[in-house]
Amino acid sequence: xxxxxxxxxxxxxxxxxxxxxxxxxxxxxxxxxxxxxxxxxxxxxxxxxxxxxxxxxxxxxxxxxxxxxxxxxxxxxxxxxxxxxxxxxxxxxxxxxxxxxxxxxxxxxxxxxxxxxxxxxxxxxxxxxxxxxxxxxxxxxxxxxxxxxxxxxxxxxxxxxxxxxxxxxxxxxxxxxxxxxxxxxxxxxxxxxxxxxxxxxxxxxxxxxxxxxxxxxxxxxxxxxxxxxxxxxxxxxxxxxxxxxxxxxxxxxxxxxxxxxxxxxxxxxxxxxxxxxxxxxxxxxxxxxxxxxxxxxxxxxxxxxxxxxxxxxxxxxxxxxxxxxxxxxxxxxxxxxxxxxxxxxxxxxxxxxxxxxxxxxxxxxxxxxxxxxxxxxxxxxxxxxxxxxxxxxxxxxxxxxxxxxxxxxxxxxxxxxxxxxxxxxxxxxxxxxxxxxxxxxxxxxxxxxxxxxxxxxxxxxxxxxx
Amino acid sequence: xxxxxxxxxxxxxxxxxxxxxxxxxxxxxxxxxxxxxxxxxxxxxxxxxxxxxxxxxxxxxxxxxxxxxxxxxxxxxxxxx
Numbered sequence: 001x002x003x004x005x006x007x008x009x010x011x012x013x014x015x016x017x018x019x020x021x022x023x024x025x026x027x028x029x030x031x032x033x034x035x036x037x038x039x040x041x042x043x044x045x046x047x048x049x050x051x052x053x054x055x056x057x058x059x060x061x062x063x064x065x066x067x068x069x070x071x072x073x074x075x076x077x078x079x080x081x082x083x084x085x086x087x088x089x090x091x092x093x094x095x096x097x098x099x100x101x102x103x104x105x106x107x108x109x110x111x112x113x114x115x116x117x118x119x120x121x122x123x124x125x126x127x128x129x130x131x132x133x134x135x136x137x138x139x140x141x142x143x144x145x146x147x148x149x150x151x152x153x154x155x156x157x158x159x160x161x162x163x164x165x166x167x168x169x170x171x172x173x174x175x176x177x178x179x180x181x182x183x184x185x186x187x188x189x190x191x192x193x194x195x196x197x198x199x200x201x202x203x204x205x206x207x208x209x210x211x212x213x214x215x216x217x218x219x220x221x222x223x224x225x226x227x228x229x230x231x232x233x234x235x236x237x238x239x240x241x242x243x244x245x246x247x248x249x250x251x252x253x254x255x256x257x258x259x260x261x262x263x264x265x266x267x268x269x270x271x272x273x274x275x276x277x278x279x280x281x282x283x284x285x286x287x288x289x290x291x292x293x294x295x296x297x298x299x300x301x302x303x304x305x306x307x308x309x310x311x312x313x314x315x316x317x318x319x320x321x322x323x324x325x326x327x328x329x330x331x332x333x334x335x336x337x338x339x340x341x342x343x344x345x346x347x348x349x350x351x352x353x354x355x356x357x358x359x360x361x362x363x364x365x366x367x368x369x370x371x372x373x374x375x376x377x378x379x380x381x382x383x384x385x386x387x388x389x390x391x392x393x394x395x396x397x398x399x400x401x402x403x404x405x406x407x408x409x410x411x412x413x414x415x416x417x418x419x420x421x422x423x424x425x426x427x428x429x430x431x432x433x434x435x436x437x438x439x440x441x442x443x444x445x446x447x448x449x450x451x452x453x454x455x456x457x458x459x460x461x462x463x464x465x466x
Numbered sequence: 467x468x469x470x471x472x473x474x475x476x477x478x479x480x481x482x483x484x485x486x487x488x489x490x491x492x493x494x495x496x497x498x499x500x501x502x503x504x505x506x507x508x509x510x511x512x513x514x515x516x517x518x519x520x521x522x523x524x525x526x527x528x529x530x531x532x533x534x535x536x537x538x539x540x541x542x543x544x545x546x547x
Contacts, residue, residue: 231510231529238534245505348537349526350536
């Protein structure tokens, strides 16, 4: 007997919240990130630490020295691999991805990340500009676009899963008070640049004769949160099937260009790390690409002419990109879906618009980021600044930062390995011109706001007692 | 008792049953979307929250919200018993 699914479900009811908690990558990033934070806090409260498992290569000058170091710490690296495989494995399995395919692919990603990490701490790496994010990206791009990536490896390249987990862990290193202090400025700066960038791309695209839904998809990709912004708005406005791939191609190409351009230009101008991080957060297009650029610039901290700490670059980027831009994607989707429904040409499909759109599209990993920050801030409230640096940082925050660096390295390597340029959709000249006009405007506005208007604010980010 | 067709459904049920997510032309599976939208998995994901319940409509060749509706709705056949 044939059954009709529509008779047994209530389609207008929101998807079960409990089901969503285990069916979306964002929530799994929250569970994994917060799980690690809670375990770290429990260990810290009992006088222990996650230092043993949060192992990382130390500075080396010869291959023999590196080999000895790796051999000595082999059990720790093995434990770290098993930990990450178990955590990400549970997550991907719940998402419906084959664990049998993911495990060997992730082993490759882990081994590649260890190699990248080791190159980054070579005592000659600064001399050759071998910043780990750039090395990971270039290595991945080289493999993907020459010999190619075998099919078995693709299921391990979960770029977004890795970066979202890293962002939740990053919350543990960002005091909640700092978020409250800097968040409003980040929101104001990001709002200005996002509105101007979106308006530019949309206006140019429509003037070039492109469909409004494609124009909006391109605009969201350039102004809000890259590929995620493009795909969210494409769905909200009911874009043509080919619109999102066009926007995605342009976002990826420009994001990769900016991973190299923004740190290099910032370095040439001698921007303080916090200022450069804010500019990168304003003018990069995707979280994963932006973290690669921000972490690269953080690596320049301490070099002649570069003021600020390594962390300030990543912190300023995070505030600008995650709090200033990412969290507003639901609002953009809601507003644009209302316009599409009421003002734009009909498509034969009726969109149902309501305020729930804001939460449905909210990047839920941000919830984990805030909670991680709040937990560590609560734990640290009884410590003076000096005690925090001497006790809390090495035993609690440091290991979590180490795990975060691993998650980001998995992400950076995966970006390169997953980016096969010939597989991307052809964008066409008009979308390219429209998007690129937004890139230019975005760069200029982002630069002015970060280095002039709010320069003092970003320069002082992360200093004690703001 | 399971109705044999949509015509047998009470009117309110028929109304709420017309959502794209429940249509035979709609495909919102994350794996399918990652395979059919080039670059989606490079710097985003088919499993991301921002995607909500969006998917591809094979009939209109559009990427749209699963909460949308249209006149061409055809209920998805769940299986055979």
